[in-house]
Amino acid sequence: MKQKMIGLTEKYVYDQLNLDASGHDWFHIDRVRKLALHIAKEEKRGNAFIIEMAALLHDIPDDKLNDDVDAAWGKLDDWLQELKLDEDRVKAIQEIIRTISYSSGQLKLPSIEAEIVQDADRLDAIGAIGIARTFAFGGKKGQPMYDPELPVRENMSKMEYRKGKSSSVHHFYEKLLRLQDKLNTSTAKKIASERHEYMVGYLKEFYKEWDVRL
Ligand code: ADP
Ligand code: NI
Structure with missing residues (x-):
């Protein structure tokens, strides 16, 4: 079930960012996902499913890529609803994406999963x-x-x-x-x-x- 959700999300993100020429293309997303899973494994911490989903979706509502950020957040919410993920997981993924951006300026991140995805994004x-x-x-x-x-x-x-x-x-x-x-x-x-x-x-x-x- 989890693998199916990840596969569907990969395709969704690929279709959205495939043509990006600003360094936020699908291959950036794929590297962040791989780096994040590597860090989680080495550190022996974090929920791998939440980390992988947040890494895949982290740039979907980015203000650098969207003129209308509210609409982009709506798009992300719609996608998470479509997957029929339970409310706790939806909240955990949204919270990671909201807090990890450099521009959010948030100093203390809410979870180890957020810390790991942020590190992966920064390494790339x-x-x-x-x-x-x-x-x-x-x-x-x-x-x-x-x-x-x-x-x-x-x-x-x-x-x-x-x-x-x-x-x-x-x-x-x-x-x-x-x-x-x-x-x-x-x-x-x-x-x-x-x-x-x-x-x-x-x-x-x-x-x-x-x-x-x-
Ligand atoms: P973040 O959420 O930390 O901003 P992103 O994955 O969205 O991370 O990508 C940020 C990347 O976009 C930067 O590392 C840099 O390569 C590029 N970038 C952002 N702002 C600028 C800028 N003013 N000039 C050049 N590159 C920039
Ligand atoms: Ni990124």
């Missing part, structure tokens, strides 16, 4: 894949790859960026380089350290080539 935002997703998102949004006139400051807040211009390289300082310290589980922290170092090396190389230092 860093490293080689994180770099690719950031430039894809920036291009889709129409922001420059990099703006050398805009100062790079490690402690720049999201508000400062919103007020002014931004660039995909600036997004590293706004968010990506901070994620390593915001993870919940030790399994995710271990995976993150190599990915973090890769981004630091990447930026060094980026500035070198930008300045045509040969």
Whole structure:
């Protein structure tokens, strides 16, 4: 029964995000699901079914992907109703999706399942894949790859960026380089350290080539 619900949800999510070009495509979802299940197994914690369902559905109502966020939440509710999941599970899945987003700013997550799905989503935002997703998102949004006139400051807040211009390289300082310290589980922290170092090396190389230092 659970496997059938997961299979149907995979297809539902694939149909919704298949054509996304902002780094929130089906393959992002699939990686987050795999990472989340891996973390749960290593940590020996969390309900695997809730984790897998929340990971599959986590970007359906995302405000970056939907102009009408209320309608997107309605769509998610309709899907969970259609599966005839019991009320407790529906609530657990909705709560994870509502609380894990970086922009929700929620510091204390409500469950171990939420902590694990958040870690998985954050791991897919860093490293080689994180770099690719950031430039894809920036291009889709129409922001420059990099703006050398805009100062790079490690402690720049999201508000400062919103007020002014931004660039995909600036997004590293706004968010990506901070994620390593915001993870919940030790399994995710271990995976993150190599990915973090890769981004630091990447930026060094980026500035070198930008300045045509040969
Ligand atoms: P979250 O819920 O934590 O925002 P998502 O899975 O929705 O996580 O994806 C966020 C990803 O989208 C970022 O890691 C980054 O790759 C991309 N992104 C978001 N905002 C920007 C931005 N201003 N510039 C470039 N990329 C961005
Ligand atoms: Ni995501």
